[in-house]
Amino acid sequence: MKKNYKQIPMPVRYAINILLLIVFLVVVNGLIESKTISFSDSKIIMLIGINIILAVSLNIGTGYLGQLPLGHAGFMAVGAYASAILMRNIGASWLTIPIGMIFGGLVAALFGLIIGIPALRLKGDYLAIITLGFGEIIRVVLLNIDDVLGFKLTYGAASLKNIPKTTTFLNTFVVVIITCFVIHTMMKSRHGRAILSIRENEIAAESCGIKTTYYKTLGFVVSAFFAGVAGSLYAGYLGILSPGSFGFMKSIEILVMVVLGGMGSMIGSVASATVLTALPEMLRTFASYRIVAYSLLLIIVMIFKPSGLMGTYDFSLSHLLEKLLNSKRSIGKKSEKGGR
Amino acid sequence: MSGRDLRTPIIPERDKDKTPVLECVGLGIDFGGLTAVDDFNMTIGRTEIAGLIGPNGAGKTTVFNLLTKVYKPTRGEILLEGKNTANMNTIQVNKAGIARTFQNIRLFKELTVLDNVLIGLHNEMKYDLLSAVTRLPWYWKEEKIARRRALELLSIFCMEDLAEQKAGSLPYGAQRRLEIVRALATNPSLLLLDEPAAGMNPSETGELMENIRKIRDTFKIAVLLIEHDMSLVMGICEGIVVLNYGKIIAKGDPNEVRNDPVVIEAYLGKKGDIPC
Ligand SMILES: Nc1ncnc2c1ncn2[C@@H]1O[C@H](COP(=O)(O)OP(=O)(O)O)[C@@H](O)[C@H]1O
Numbered sequence: 001m002k003k004n005y006k007q008i009p010m011p012v013r014y015a016i017n018i019l020l021l022i023v024f025l026v027v028v029n030g031l032i033e034s035k036t037i038s039f040s041d042s043k044i045i046m047l048i049g050i051n052i053i054l055a056v057s058l059n060i061g062t063g064y065l066g067q068l069p070l071g072h073a074g075f076m077a078v079g080a081y082a083s084a085i086l087m088r089n090i091g092a093s094w095l096t097i098p099i100g101m102i103f104g105g106l107v108a109a110l111f112g113l114i115i116g117i118p119a120l121r122l123k124g125d126y127l128a129i130i131t132l133g134f135g136e137i138i139r140v141v142l143l144n145i146d147d148v149l150g151f152k153l154t155y156g157a158a159s160l161k162n163i164p165k166t167t168t169f170l171n172t173f174v175v176v177i178i179t180c181f182v183i184h185t186m187m188k189s190r191h192g193r194a195i196l197s198i199r200e201n202e203i204a205a206e207s208c209g210i211k212t213t214y215y216k217t218l219g220f221v222v223s224a225f226f227a228g229v230a231g232s233l234y235a236g237y238l239g240i241l242s243p244g245s246f247g248f249m250k251s252i253e254i255l256v257m258v259v260l261g262g263m264g265s266m267i268g269s270v271a272s273a274t275v276l277t278a279l280p281e282m283l284r285t286f287a288s289y290r291i292v293a294y295s296l297l298l299i300i301v302m303i304f305k306p307s308g309l310m311g312t313y314d315f316s317l318s319h320l321l322e323k324l325l326n327s328k329r330s331i332g333k334k335s336e337k338g339g340r
Numbered sequence: 341m342s343g344r345d346l347r348t349p350i351i352p353e354r355d356k357d358k359t360p361v362l363e364c365v366g367l368g369i370d371f372g373g374l375t376a377v378d379d380f381n382m383t384i385g386r387t388e389i390a391g392l393i394g395p396n397g398a399g400k401t402t403v404f405n406l407l408t409k410v411y412k413p414t415r416g417e418i419l420l421e422g423k424n425t426a427n428m429n430t431i432q433v434n435k436a437g438i439a440r441t442f443q444n445i446r447l448f449k450e451l452t453v454l455d456n457v458l459i460g461l462h463n464e465m466k467y468d469l470l471s472a473v474t475r476l477p478w479y480w481k482e483e484k485i486a487r488r489r490a491l492e493l494l495s496i497f498c499m500e501d502l503a504e505q506k507a508g509s510l511p512y513g514a515q516r517r518l519e520i521v522r523a524l525a526t527n528p529s530l531l532l533l534d535e536p537a538a539g540m541n542p543s544e545t546g547e548l549m550e551n552i553r554k555i556r557d558t559f560k561i562a563v564l565l566i567e568h569d570m571s572l573v574m575g576i577c578e579g580i581v582v583l584n585y586g587k588i589i590a591k592g593d594p595n596e597v598r599n600d601p602v603v604i605e606a607y608l609g610k611k612g613d614i615p616c
């Protein structure tokens with residue numbers, strides 16, 4: 001059976017995936033431009049994209065590294081403010097959003113490095129506590145830094161306004177795709193396996209010669225980078241930022257998406273980020289109960305399926321196609337046998 | 341002790357002209373008030389199969405933890421191919437040539453058998469993160485070579501067909517064998533096996549014995565194993581060290597050790613039990 005298993009060659013897999021993604025982008029973009037999808041719905045779709053990036057990147061810390069970071073919104077905030085300040089100064093052009101995103105991502109990654117190095121040396125719950133503290137500190141600093149130091153930088157509670165509204169459906173989802181691709185390819189490499197080995201058994205990882213501290217930090221920094229990128233998209237999406245949107249509850253919201261989807265499953269994160277963003281937006285009246293609903297959902301999932309809805313399952317179109325191809329063949333064979 | 345010079349390997353003549361792969365000199369560790377290992381001296385030749393035996397709690401696993409720097413020695417020196425490992429940590433010791441298995445199996449349970457071995461091959465691959473993410477040609481090439489190598493290593497124990505299974509789902513014996521394969525993947529010069537035959541039936545143990553010998557012969561490496569199964573120890577070990585209460589009580593080839601009255605006393609002692 002093994003020898004007969006038909007495999008789709010790598011270039012064909014890439015072609016299929018790229019083609020489908022382009023079709024998806026073009027179709028949805030067309031629907032939005034022709035106003036078949038309403039403006040407010042297109043806004044929700046963009047928010048879904050931003051939340052997918054947040055969930056998929058947090059998944060590196062929770063799902064792949066097996067840690068419990070509670071300050072993802074902090075990295076998002078750093079990226080959002082850094083890129084917003086930059087974008088305000090360079091004005092709107094087609095380059096604004098890529099430059100803003102890369103800058104936002106890098107600043108967030110730098111913060112990830114600064115927080116990660118001491119935090120990841122500690123074991124167990126310390127990382128949760130330190131990242132939780134970090135998130136709150138960022139929020140408070142963004143709120144007060146102008147008053148204290150006399151800057152005109154973040155405008156505190158008065159909000160940072162007039163950010164170029166550069167975020168579109170197209171650039172959001174191109175970034176979503178790049179993010180998923182980068183994280184996926186990273187995890188399928190020796191570097192990704194090193195990260196997984198730490199989650200599985202740190203002592204065994206070290207005795208296999210894996211530089212555990214380095215790889216923990218790397219995972220954490222990459223996770224922070226994409227949170228910063230998502231923050232940049234968020235800044236260009238709203239055009240206005242206030243520190244209140246990056247509180248502890250935002251971190252929890254992202255964490256719920258990851259846990260619900262299944263820690264370590266990228267497709268799970270994508271699916272639950274989609275559902276958990278779309279549902280409350282569509283049921284507006286229900287939105288204020290969101291936190292209650294999240295908590296309940298989380299409890300229910302923890303009781304009935306602690307590994308999350310998808311577990312560690314990862315979806316691959318090519319594998320599915322291969323399975324279909326091969327199951328058809330084997331069915332054919334079975335009926336042949338039956339006929340004899 | 342059987343009056344042997346501490347600096348010569350116990351058996352293999354063929355390694356006479358090389359520095360031994362491992363030399364421990366006066367190695368010891370205290371846990372608070374408890375001296376778990378004391379004055380541990382041992383030398384292992386380049387392609388020697390050596391045994392470390394002794395009753396439960398004698399300090400055997402602790403010796404492994406000292407050699408791999410899971411614990412930092414309180415006293416003494418460890419020389420790996422003549423190089424002092426005093427300033428190395430677990431990771432560096434592995435890169436310098438010691439690989440090990442664990443008494444209480446430590447596999448990457450949620451990952452596949454193949455991935456477990458590929459993690460062992462981590463440092464054999466060289467491509468950086470950027471080439472991995474952009475999937476440059478040498479990423480594919482190195483991955484392909486590593487995959488082939490991993491399957492080759494698995495074939496030592498006829499485990500290639502299990503490659504895509506979750507490591508945690510394997511039967512106990514297969515998990516122990518996978519740990520050996522993963523350790524071998526790191527390309528060691530000294531392989532430490534902590535009770536490799538534990539939980540195996542006699543026929544599995546016999547096979548394991550053959551395989552350990554095969555591994556030594558094909559990879560030209562030294563093996564130090566802790567084992568309670570005396571048929572295995574006496575069958576393949578060329579040199580044996582007996583530990584009791586953290587101290588070496590005897591040293592020598594299987595015949596010397598088997599007939600040493602001190603060993604018989606320590607093992608059979610007052611109760612007359614078969615070695616546990
Ligand atoms: N981390 C530790 N802290 C305190 N005592 C330890 C530690 N590790 C081992 N010991 C003690 O060292 C002694 C030897 O243990 P061990 O090396 O596991 O024995 P064995 O020969 O059965 O492998 C035991 O008394 C054990 O309790």
Ligand SMILES: [Mg+2]
Nearest residue numbers: 400401402443
């Ligand atoms: Mg032990």
